[in-house]
Amino acid sequence: SKFDTIKQLFNDADDILEIPLKNIIFDGPDTKLNSTENTQPAIFLVSYCIFQIAKKEFNINFSKAKFFAGHSLGEYSALACADSLSFEETLRILKKRGKFMQEAIPDNQGAMLAVLGTGASKVEEILYKKKNEYECFIANDNSTQQVVVSGLDKDIDLFSKDLSSKKIKNIKLNVSAPFHCKYMRNASDKMKNFIDELNMKSPNVPIVSNVTAKEVISPNEIKSLLISQIEEKVRWLESVNYMIKMGVKNFIEIGPGKVLS
Secondary structure, eight states: OOTTTHHHHHHHHHHHSSSOHHHHHHHHHHHHSSSSSHHHHHHHHHHHHHHHHHHHHHHHOOOSSSSOOTTHHHHHHHHHHTTSHHHHHHHHHHHHHHHOOOTTTTTTTTEEEEESOOOOOHHHHHHHHHTTTEEEEEEEEETTTTTEEEEEEEHHHHHHHHHHTTTTEEOOOOSSSSHHHHHHHHHHHHHHHHHHTTOOOOOOOOOEEESSOOOEEEEHHHHHHHHTTTTTTOHHHHHHHHHHHHHOOOOOSSSSSSOOO
C-alpha cells in the first residue's frame, strides 16, 4: 500500500485514455507498447509517477530547481511536473501527438539513425556535401558524441552506408516514423488546434525549450514552441549547456531508464 498514489495514477490513466495502458506497460506485447500512440502516454505516466515518488518519498523540493527540461516527449512530462499542464490533459494530448506523428508519413517510409562518436557539425558537413544524392535532417542534437538523424528510409540507408564507409558508427533506431523533421508537417498542423486549446498555466519553474534551448515561462510562448517542436530538431546539447551556463551543477533525471545521463 506504500505506493497507492502510483496505483491510482495508473488506474486513472486507463480511465482517461480508455485503453488498458497499465496492461500494455506490464504485459506488452512489445508491438503494442512500441506503437508511438501508446509509447508516448506510457513514458509520460512512468516519468510522472517517478516524479511523485521523488517528491513524496524522498522529500526532494523541486520548487527549488532552477529549470525543468525534457527531451522531445519529455518536454510534456517537464511541463506537467512543473504544474503547467494537468496530468489528464498531458495524457490526452500525448495520445494525439503519438497518433498524428505515426500517421504523418506512411508506415516504413521514414526512419531514424543514431550517429555515434561524432557531433552535429560533422554530420551537417556530410549531409551538405551529399545533398544532391539524399536528404536527411538532424532530429536530435544530443551530445558531442551522439546525433540522431531523420529522413525517408531510402535516404537514411544511403547516409548510413556513407557513414560506415567513413568508419563512423551508426545504428538504425526502432521507431515508426522520422520525428523532428519536415516530414512531420502534417502532425504539427493537426496538433496546432489541440495545443492551442490546452489549459496551460505558467510553469512554477522555467522550462528550457527544445526548440530554442532557452528558458520560457509564458503559456502562449510554450504552446507555440510545442507546435514547432514536432518538426524542429531537439537542441538538447545546447539546452544542457545553457543550464550549466546559468549555474546549474546538479541534474536529476526522471524517466524510464537513464537515457539522458
